[in-house]
Amino acid sequence: MSNEKVLEVRNLSKVYGKGCAKCFESTGPEHNTNICPHCGSIVAAHDISFDLYKGEILGIMGESGSGKSTSVKNLFFDEIPTSGQATFFDDGKQYDLFSLNAQQKRHLRNHRFGMVYQNPVLGLNFNVSAGGNIAERLLMSNLTNYSEIRARAIELLRRTEVLTERMDEMPKNFSGGMQQRVQIAKALATNPPLLFLDEVTTGLDLSVQAAILDLIMEIQRESQTAMIVVTHDLGVIRLLAGRTIVMKYGRIIETGLTDQILEDPQDAYTQRLVASAL
Amino acid sequence: MSIQPILEVEDFSKTFMLHEQGKELPSSHSVFLKAYPGRLTALIGPTGAGKSTVLKGIYRTYLPTSGRMMFTTKQGQLTDLATADEHQILELRKEEIGFVTQFLHTLPRQSTEDVVAMPLIKKGVSRELALEKAREILGQLNLPERLWAVSPATFSGGEKQRVNLARGLLAQPRLLLLDEPTASLDPKTTDRVVELINNLKQTGTAMIAIFHDLDLVERLADDVVELAPPIGTENFFNSDTNENA
């Protein structure tokens, strides 16, 4: 891990609904709700700020409704934030993410970011073979040589331990774990410096989870990709993340070194969360 | 001795706030200590004195409630570990400060030699060289060769401890924290550990250690710091009057 900053997020907020002046003060952990009692809007995330450095894995932990996925979706341009700023540092350049135009956003999304979703349907094209999914990503980045594309797809699938004999099969024939591997391969196709992982092992068998987490760590070591790992699973956080943010009802309630959060949690909620881990 | 301490802990205190139970649990109180390059400082005291807490506080696994922990970095900068930025702490853990604990958290498919070699690899040493050295030290610690390529997840306590030690010692950090490093080891292996620790001293590593065995304190400690349980908690771990077990 170096001292190079990759991402700087300041005061990110996302409200679903028309919103009102009282939304923020009437929602959050102290009020035990995301829903504004005055206008019914949902404050999915408010005032989210954090930094991410090169080669670092940041964990965002929280239960359902905490706003952890929302934060990441806004950074990956799946949604438009209500307010806030995010700066992406890449190769000596700086990008003010939320003020980019559609073409610039698309360029970053296709070339410099990767995203792996909990549900493979969101990250994969089920009308196209596994190898085709990776080809699609490479084609977005203007690769024009068929043999090169195929070779790279094979390399990536091998890296994520998908049997290359199956690369021409449709994703719907794969197990959940294998679909996630294809997603990871696809996300890594363009060697992005920033990778988002949204509950990627949730719902998978434990042994499969372990293998995928292992894979993620290896990849991170090899390529020094900065990652944001969203999960509600303490075990995943412990294994992957050096630093962790704990969220509840759309707010950050605690941040710190992962081992400190797990062994010396300061906030009452975090203490309860850690104590409830099986 | 006129050499400068690599770490100076001043008035370190740690009290846990247990919100659920609505109470405070003091663990360490007003600890002062210094660690010097090439020397081992032993922490002694009864159970409940907060020895592990001090080590964890230095490593920042625990957030100190008060006090300063002034660490001199490789570049000669003085940093208060208690309040240092998280990134800085992660960097220091990677490059300069090691911790041999009693627990081993590893990735499911990492082999033992991978686990031991990892800190060196992260520092930039080539994989082949790091693995070579890992195997060497595992051999010195009497871990059977057949276990080297296997994941340590199913090892016995003693075996895990040797893996932890190997990893911590191999990295040759500038400051090494050791929490009961020989608790589950047989005398022969313990002797080896003593040897290795003495070797490390030669390379200039500063160490702070907790030994359950006072004999080891005698053999290895250059300085001794005695800790007492925080006032009011003396009876926490006393089986006769314990209401809080």
Next chain:
Amino acid sequence: MSNQANTSDIQFRQASVEYNFGFLDEYAKKEVRRSVLKAIAIPGYQVPYSSREMPMGRGFGTGGLQLTLSLIGKQDTLKVIDQGSDDSVNAVNLRSFIEMTCPGIDTTTKVSEANLIQSRHRIPEQALREDQVLVLQVPYPDALVVVEPSEDKRKIMHGEADYSRLLVKLYEDIVKFDEITISHRYPTRINRHYVIDSSPIPRWDVPKMNDSRALILLGAGREKKIYAVPPYTLAEPLEFDDVPFRVESFDDETDKRRTCHRCGCDHSFLDEFVDAISGEKLYQCSDSDYCDEQLKARSVKQGLEG
């Protein structure tokens, strides 16, 4: 050309004088022309237009027809072909209608004589001139429709020149069949940005769009879109560096190039059909005018030699 003087015909033609020249009202024509100008200004961009109801069903060339009717004038000479032939039912039908509603125009079967050519599924073999306009009939204007059902999303993809999903289809073809198997409607990139559906012309004809001297207009009546490949514009069929675009091969099993049984031509697009009497497979130029010209040239040559 049919100028039969029988009573019902005269009555019919008199009745048709009530129609505006070109059947469409001037406002409709104006809108089509403006769409055409926009289409030329943004090569390959599908311009939406208010496609009128024509006295024939959708799917029979109403898009191409509206273009022709909006552009044609009394001084123009029209050729209408369908699959290369002037004589097929649809070509005859369209040509009659245009003649009827545009009194005074000339019609011809010779490419060299026409200045406005409306065609379904073929581009004439003979190279066109700068003073000629080719109107192609298009069923589906949008190359992306096979990968994305939502028009809104397709518009964004076109705007961002994001054709990766289309290219993936080509990739999958090569994986399965070792080659790109698209035979008609080959996706073609115009002027380095928009990829168009080139209409159901065979691959053979796609290269004719590139750097064409003539203006090529494409009209989809049912889908209500007009687009254009302007003269001297890049029209590049989608391909990979190492799997290039290829036209159809007319080689037989011995790798010998087949020839037209009628005129002997060895370089035109051939239709395959079965002789009704002998049952053998025959090949003939799809472009009937070209076949005529080749036949004429051959007999002149034989005449000179003979």
